[in-house]
Amino acid sequence: MGIKLLLDKANVPGIRGYEVYRREGGYRSVEKALKEMNPESIVEEVKKSGLRGRGGAGFPTGMKWSFIAKPEGVPRHLVCNADESEPGTFKDRYLMEFLPHLLLEGLIVSSFALGANDTYIYIRGEYAWITDILEEAINEAKANGWLGKNILGTGFECNIYVHRGAGAYICGEETALIESLEGKRGNPRIKPPFPAIQGVWQRPTVVNNVETLAAIVPIINMGGEEYAKIGVGRSTGTKLISACGNINKPGVYEIDMTISVEEFIYSDEYCGGIKGGKQLKACIPGGSSVPILPANLLLKTATGETRYMNYESLSDGGFATGSMLGSGGFIVLDEDQCIVKNTLTLARFYRHESCGQCSPCREGTGWMEKILHKIEHGHGTIADIDLLWDIQRKIEGNTICPLGDAAAWPVAAAIRHFRDEFEWHINNPVLSQTSNFGLQHYADPIHVPA
Amino acid sequence: MTYTFNETQMTELNRLVAHYPEGKQKSALLPALHLAQDSFDGWLPTELMDYVASLLHIEPIEVYEVASFYSMFNLKPVGKFIFEVCQTGPCMISGSDDIIAYIQQQLAIKPGETTQDGVFTLKLVECLGACGYAPMMQVGKIFREHLTKEKVDSIIAEYRATVTK
Ligand SMILES: Cc1cc2nc3c(=O)[nH]c(=O)nc-3n(C[C@H](O)[C@H](O)[C@H](O)COP(=O)(O)O)c2cc1C
Ligand code: SF4
Numbered sequence: 001m002g003i004k005l006l007l008d009k010a011n012v013p014g015i016r017g018y019e020v021y022r023r024e025g026g027y028r029s030v031e032k033a034l035k036e037m038n039p040e041s042i043v044e045e046v047k048k049s050g051l052r053g054r055g056g057a058g059f060p061t062g063m064k065w066s067f068i069a070k071p072e073g074v075p076r077h078l079v080c081n082a083d084e085s086e087p088g089t090f091k092d093r094y095l096m097e098f099l100p101h102l103l104l105e106g107l108i109v110s111s112f113a114l115g116a117n118d119t120y121i122y123i124r125g126e127y128a129w130i131t132d133i134l135e136e137a138i139n140e141a142k143a144n145g146w147l148g149k150n151i152l153g154t155g156f157e158c159n160i161y162v163h164r165g166a167g168a169y170i171c172g173e174e175t176a177l178i179e180s181l182e183g184k185r186g187n188p189r190i191k192p193p194f195p196a197i198q199g200v201w202q203r204p205t206v207v208n209n210v211e212t213l214a215a216i217v218p219i220i221n222m223g224g225e226e227y228a229k230i231g232v233g234r235s236t237g238t239k240l241i242s243a244c245g246n247i248n249k250p251g252v253y254e255i256d257m258t259i260s261v262e263e264f265i266y267s268d269e270y271c272g273g274i275k276g277g278k279q280l281k282a283c284i285p286g287g288s289s290v291p292i293l294p295a296n297l298l299l300k301t302a303t304g305e306t307r308y309m310n311y312e313s314l315s316d317g318g319f320a321t322g323s324m325l326g327s328g329g330f331i332v333l334d335e336d337q338c339i340v341k342n343t344l345t346l347a348r349f350y351r352h353e354s355c356g357q358c359s360p361c362r363e364g365t366g367w368m369e370k371i372l373h374k375i376e377h378g379h380g381t382i383a384d385i386d387l388l389w390d391i392q393r394k395i396e397g398n399t400i401c402p403l404g405d406a407a408a409w410p411v412a413a414a415i416r417h418f419r420d421e422f423e424w425h426i427n428n429p430v431l432s433q434t435s436n437f438g439l440q441h442y443a444d445p446i447h448v449p450a
Numbered sequence: 451m452t453y454t455f456n457e458t459q460m461t462e463l464n465r466l467v468a469h470y471p472e473g474k475q476k477s478a479l480l481p482a483l484h485l486a487q488d489s490f491d492g493w494l495p496t497e498l499m500d501y502v503a504s505l506l507h508i509e510p511i512e513v514y515e516v517a518s519f520y521s522m523f524n525l526k527p528v529g530k531f532i533f534e535v536c537q538t539g540p541c542m543i544s545g546s547d548d549i550i551a552y553i554q555q556q557l558a559i560k561p562g563e564t565t566q567d568g569v570f571t572l573k574l575v576e577c578l579g580a581c582g583y584a585p586m587m588q589v590g591k592i593f594r595e596h597l598t599k600e601k602v603d604s605i606i607a608e609y610r611a612t613v614t615k
Binding site: 075127129166180246346349 | 522
């Protein structure tokens with residue numbers, strides 16, 4: 001069994017409620033932080049822990065916190081990003097549904113560290129029942145003196161509010177989230193100014209992922225240095241992975257980042273192997289935005305090293321032969337899956353979710369979907385593959401927010417590694433409607449277009 | 451038609467508005483629209499959006515532009531129950547195509563349509579964060595997961611029973 005810091009108590013009966021959570025040692029980190037530490041020393045501990053943002057980008061949390069502006073007389077805010085809409089990702093949902101008080105505990109300590117008195121949880125609108133769970137937990141925490149004015153007699157005031165979104169992936173991007181929190185369309189803002197200087201209501205704001213904020217609890221309890229000893233290199237601590245697709249045991253797993261991808265997929269402690277005894281074809285290891293990898297490049301890097309479930313190893317080889325840990329949304333495809341169709345559904349997703357502000361993203365995502373639709377339905381030409389490649393390159397890096405890149409990368413990686421499957425689709429317009437390319441020798445040696 | 455919140459709905463609106471700083475009541479727009487949509491017929495006619503605008507002291511256009519941006523707000527009449535079936539990658543590789551086809555066949559409607567008796571609307575949606583429990587659909591506040599044809603049958607029967615009673 002690996003080390004568990006977040007989900008260790010998830011199976012204790014009644015842990016969702018305050019009484020059991022407290023009896024199991026909950027809210028200790030708030031006592032320690034408010035009574036024995038000060039905001040600066042908490043930020044120091046978080047820096048020492050090496051914690052990197054769990055929302056996808058992996059930015060060091062302690063460093064992010066130290067950027068927050070502190071102008072005299074202007075309130076600051078912490079916003080918890082619970083928008084969780086990246087296909088393949090459902091870990092924050094699990095954490096909030098089963099351990100709501102763990103999130104609140106992390107939020108109180110983090111609010112104290114940032115000097116924020118009014119903290120918001122921006123939750124995707126579809127998680128309606130989790131909104132109820134969180135609000136109940138907030139009421140319990142308030143009734144027991146962990147929220148409100150003068151917490152533990154220290155004079156610190158903290159209020160937590162849940163804000164429901166209404167169906168828009170783009171609101172997971174932090175500046176779109178801030179716009180949405182202000183009651184507007186989720187159009188990302190041009191940075192700078194960064195939220196740490198001018199965020200919600202033009203006030204200094206830190207936006208962090210649910211899992212990041214929950215991880216503050218073990219960091220305070222055990223100390224940053226101890227936390228940093230878990231994992232490897234710059235991948236410290238534990239990470240929640242939501243595994244789905246064609247595996248025996250889909251679900252949310254907490255891993256320390258030293259296990260190999262092979263162990264994660266095949267061991268009974270985690271995914272339990274490919275469903276129906278089929279063969280592994282490909283995997284999107286970090287949420288739909290990150291590059292898809294064929295089985296050969298997933299289990300081993302291009303240089304033949306074992307690939308591990310951590311930030312560095314998953315990105316080994318760059319985009320030519322690697323991918324990213326991203327949000328931890330681990331999507332497994334078996335031998336029966338069609339790469340063209342999978343790429344089409346993702347392209348449709350990004351077209352649907354583009355906010356429409358930048359033309360490369362607004363138009364490009366639509367074109368990519370149309371071309372993929374053509375290929376999937378047997379009307380594609382070989383030139384279409386190059387056109388797709390051209391479009392994705394023109395989107396990447398040319399937009400206000402990273403959604404453009406997120407839409408471009410899956411298409412690029414599918415062509416990079418599975419070009420012959422696209423060609424097969426185009427050359428066999430009738431056959432491809434009823435059968436699959438399967439595991440036919442794909443992209444080996446690995447094809448890297450210019 | 452004119453709309454007015456009853457006392458309970460008004461209390462809830464005031465609770466939501468109180469979450470935000472003085473003068474930032476526009477921030478309550480998304481929660482307020484959810485409340486409005488749930489309190490009446492499951493969609494947002496112009497008059498209802500105008501009512502929400504008046505409650506939050508903002509211009510109607512500020513409400514329209516927001517309501518049209520977010521996929522959970524319905525700008526057209528819908529059935530009593532909306533089957534929102536996920537069709538994105540992870541659900542697709544777990545068999546959502548078959549489930550979608552089966553629901554269409556059982557309800558005799560296409561995506562975006564409502565059954566003639568006004569009970570069911572079928573909507574295809576993008577990833578709802580249930581990838582490990584695919585295929586799935588959302589009905590009202592809850593997720594129905596691990597869908598099979600049998601399960602779809604019983605879900606349809608379950609909702610139909612609530613209206614024929
Ligand atoms: C299109 C898009 C969608 C995003 N969705 C999410 C999300 O659902 N949840 C999340 O925590 N971060 C999401 N992010 C990342 C956030 O912008 C931000 O980096 C993150 O919340 C920071 O938290 P962290 O440092 O704790 O990871 C998204 C980014 C982009 C560009
Ligand atoms: S990249 Fe796309 S989603 Fe992001 S701001 Fe531009 S149009 Fe909007």
